[in-house]
Amino acid sequence: MPADRFRDVAAGPGAAKGDPILSLRGLRRTFGGLTAVDVERLEIERGTITSLIGPNGAGKTTLFNLLTGFDRPQEGHWHLNGGPLVGIPSFRVARRGMVRTFQLTKSLARLTVLENMLVAAKDQVGESFWGALFGTWRPIEQANERAAMESLERFGLAHMAAEYAGSLSGGQRKLLEMARALMVKPELVMLDEPTAGVNPALTQSLLGHITGLRDLGMTVVFIEHDMDVVQEISDWVVCMSQGRVIAEGEPLTVARDPAVIDAYLGRRHGEIE
Amino acid sequence: MDVVKILVDATRAAVGIPAAAYALSAIGLNLQFGYTGLLNFGHVASMLVGAYGMAVTVDLGGSLWLGIPVGVACAVLLGLLIGAPTLRLRADYLAIVTIAVGEILRLVVRSSLAAPLTKGIFGIQAFADEFFAINPIPEGHYGIGRLRFDQRGVWMMLVGWAVVLLAVLFIRKLTSSPWGRVVRAIREDEDAARSLGKNVFGYKLQSLMIGGAIGALAGMLLAIDQQNVTPDNYIPLLTFYAFTIVILGGPGTLWGPVIGSVVFWFVFEFLDGVMTSAVVDGWLGGALESTDIGPIRFFLFGLGLMWLMAFRPQGIFGRREEMLIDAR
Numbered sequence A: 001m002p003a004d005r006f007r008d009v010a011a012g013p014g015a016a017k018g019d020p021i022l023s024l025r026g027l028r029r030t031f032g033g034l035t036a037v038d039v040e041r042l043e044i045e046r047g048t049i050t051s052l053i054g055p056n057g058a059g060k061t062t063l064f065n066l067l068t069g070f071d072r073p074q075e076g077h078w079h080l081n082g083g084p085l086v087g088i089p090s091f092r093v094a095r096r097g098m099v100r101t102f103q104l105t106k107s108l109a110r111l112t113v114l115e116n117m118l119v120a121a122k123d124q125v126g127e128s129f130w131g132a133l134f135g136t137w138r139p140i141e142q143a144n145e146r147a148a149m150e151s152l153e154r155f156g157l158a159h160m161a162a163e164y165a166g167s168l169s170g171g172q173r174k175l176l177e178m179a180r181a182l183m184v185k186p187e188l189v190m191l192d193e194p195t196a197g198v199n200p201a202l203t204q205s206l207l208g209h210i211t212g213l214r215d216l217g218m219t220v221v222f223i224e225h226d227m228d229v230v231q232e233i234s235d236w237v238v239c240m241s242q243g244r245v246i247a248e249g250e251p252l253t254v255a256r257d258p259a260v261i262d263a264y265l266g267r268r269h270g271e272i273e
Numbered sequence B: 001m002d003v004v005k006i007l008v009d010a011t012r013a014a015v016g017i018p019a020a021a022y023a024l025s026a027i028g029l030n031l032q033f034g035y036t037g038l039l040n041f042g043h044v045a046s047m048l049v050g051a052y053g054m055a056v057t058v059d060l061g062g063s064l065w066l067g068i069p070v071g072v073a074c075a076v077l078l079g080l081l082i083g084a085p086t087l088r089l090r091a092d093y094l095a096i097v098t099i100a101v102g103e104i105l106r107l108v109v110r111s112s113l114a115a116p117l118t119k120g121i122f123g124i125q126a127f128a129d130e131f132f133a134i135n136p137i138p139e140g141h142y143g144i145g146r147l148r149f150d151q152r153g154v155w156m157m158l159v160g161w162a163v164v165l166l167a168v169l170f171i172r173k174l175t176s177s178p179w180g181r182v183v184r185a186i187r188e189d190e191d192a193a194r195s196l197g198k199n200v201f202g203y204k205l206q207s208l209m210i211g212g213a214i215g216a217l218a219g220m221l222l223a224i225d226q227q228n229v230t231p232d233n234y235i236p237l238l239t240f241y242a243f244t245i246v247i248l249g250g251p252g253t254l255w256g257p258v259i260g261s262v263v264f265w266f267v268f269e270f271l272d273g274v275m276t277s278a279v280v281d282g283w284l285g286g287a288l289e290s291t292d293i294g295p296i297r298f299f300l301f302g303l304g305l306m307w308l309m310a311f312r313p314q315g316i317f318g319r320r321e322e323m324l325i326d327a328r
Ligand SMILES: Nc1ncnc2c1ncn2[C@@H]1O[C@H](COP(=O)(O)OP(=O)(O)O)[C@@H](O)[C@H]1O
Pocket: A031, A034, A035, A036, A054, A055, A056, A057, A058, A059, A060, A061, A062, A063
């Protein structure tokens, strides 16, 4: 049980983990006068599912953007597998094993579903200019195609492989985006609201896939609003509010934390989805 | 009205050097715009530096065969210089910067400052003798009926369309490879491409440089045919011809730019012929002068382009279903 990993971890913001894959210190991002993210300390335990919760505008997406190189903080540093990530551009962050998805799904609409998968595959020599012209990339392509089709099969999208990704339903796009992220063979997957706007049946299958990732040894951080979902699959929960981490702990502990209840109920602005 | 003559002239334009050169120009632009999604409104700049790179090399005493690679290298360098500072910015900045660069280059080339190299507004002439010296086509006239070309024209067309064919094969190799898939992914959503580990900036830069190199070949082809480069040949209109051709043929399609160019030049010359005859034959009762024809031709082309964007945005070759996809 991955939850055992947290036996010796004391709940509370900034809790030190036994084997953190990601750790950050003093991360701050402001937009004009607004402090979107101000996190003193946060560690993500390897091989677990961590839910990031918090009311709308708490700074969850901004935190994802900062960690994955899509945005730059005013202050702070963070490490993936002990290697510093400050100032590393987003595409290199992905190559180092931290791959994210987006709150507003980004399917590559005029690429087919299979092409969406293949474009994410790593180490394709045909992706360099000279490699495209003179490299022997077809054998790699065939291997990638097999892996992609297997993955599409698991995600229930195999029958759509030849269709344009733009013709998928919203829920299918969420599935595709997740499957595509996995083609990068990440160690750490950051999912921004993977279940938003997805019907209940698809949500269940998405959650199955997320726990499946953990069982394969990956680490998952995902932003989620539905507390039932959070209780169901997370090993650890981090709650943000107004840019800060206000609570951290096992799902039940956090759900009962007065600060968390306050953040969700005691606020005058914003709504829980 | 001599309908046969109008058709012959239109056909001559459609298979001639302007059509080949603009096909080439559009192939370069199509890589940037159709495949990679880059809004390069200064494509004419690559034609200019290609033609001038070649002409100046010859003028300084170099061989034409050295001038051609020099012209290509100039365009590749230009792509690097324009792309490096702007490609990290939002897409519309590239459009603004490139349109400015095109005009600045033209003005620099015609300035007295650059005149020692470029010969200012007079330009450089007669630099392509080496090309016509190796013409293997025996003297004479070739063709069918009234559609005839002399040995010089045949030689130009042969080489011109051969270069077009090679460019198409090159683009096919490139765009059907994983490299091509990455640039199309960038066109669709560059943040998604980044999140998958793709060096978006590097690919855009490559696309700009390669497209520019092909644009340079187009510029050289026109310059060799005319044995002439003058700065005021390189007005922004050339870029918009190329855009019209790309959109006409279908952005992001392999043969679109070639067919687009042939159709473009056929229609262009056809309209010209019809209107000229109409004026000369007095059909319009003196409502139009022959000097009005040029502007009206552009007016009609503008309307045609608008109609195309509204009713057939996928062009001749594009797939309609692709256009109907909402690009979320
Ligand atoms: N690019 C931006 N410019 C200005 N304000 C921003 C920007 N991005 C996010 N914000 C603000 O930062 C706060 C946190 O936003 P976000 O990270 O999207 O919250 P969450 O994902 O938790 O709902 C919000 O108040 C939002 O309006």
